[in-house]
Amino acid sequence: MSGNHHDEGHTVAGWTGCAVAVVGTSVAGVGMCLGSAVGIWLGLGVVGLGVLVTWGLHLAGWGKPPGIRPVAERGMWVRDRGARAGHPACVGCRLAGRGHSVGTTTGVALSAQGVKGAQRAQGVLRTDAGSGSSPSGAASSESVV
Template identity: 65%
Template structure:
């Protein structure tokens, strides 16, 4: 594996994969004759989406793109998930705005994510 790539390798990713694989296997059993298995398997695959999303939101996923080398271990929790990740569909679906980053500037949390009053 190249040092420039950081795809998956998170608790959220592997947990979702395990639940989805189980769902696919149960759906296969349903196709082969155990007819309730089709619906049980499809429900498990839907649950895999929810498991992955919830684990991502609590910090066991990762933001889009490569992480620094010291944060690539599966056991490292992403503490920036609380405010959301910029460009992350899962965070946007949860109502988290992410950070706004300009070229050459430090990351600044969006006012809504930081809890600031934006009513004015």
Template identity: 60%
Template structure:
């Protein structure tokens, strides 16, 4: 069995359910040749993305990667969500998890991109 346990969260399943309903409305709109149904279905799919994102940020979604076995359950809320998950695009879009980068920049540490010359002339 995998240690990653991806997607088994309240945020994941709620987003999946809403997106499935939206896809069904899009399909119905295509079969009925109804532009308002297609647009409405696409709007429902867009809402599913937003709902999943909000649930992830409130702790009902979990970060990617290996987690301890005790945190695999769907009803286990993620306590680290408030501070942001390292490498999580969703948390970065919300402005979380950038504090470490700002602190490192303030300390005057140079990154690999700053220390490597761009051309032989430099």
């Protein structure tokens, strides 16, 4: 079993968010048992607060990036130094305006094939405004996007 090293994702953000969500679902459950709409909505509000707390702690570096971390960075109290710049495949970072968009290879396609080749490779045929011809040589007045 010592050869099986996997990243379980134990982080301050994860455990704190889980604890707040457990309290929220407990409050909602008690509200449901008592027939109190206020208790149910209060509990659901606490669960929503748990989501925001987890997201905030992740952005502050107390979460983890998507995927498996190196062994030295798997401890619960190890802070993620790359969180300020954002993680490339992280939805939370993208919602906060951090990170990079995944799958943008237009620059590589433009340098390797030229502008017309990149448009053709992406399935985009645009008409040339000056001559009325498309990049494939056929005369057309419409653009296919």
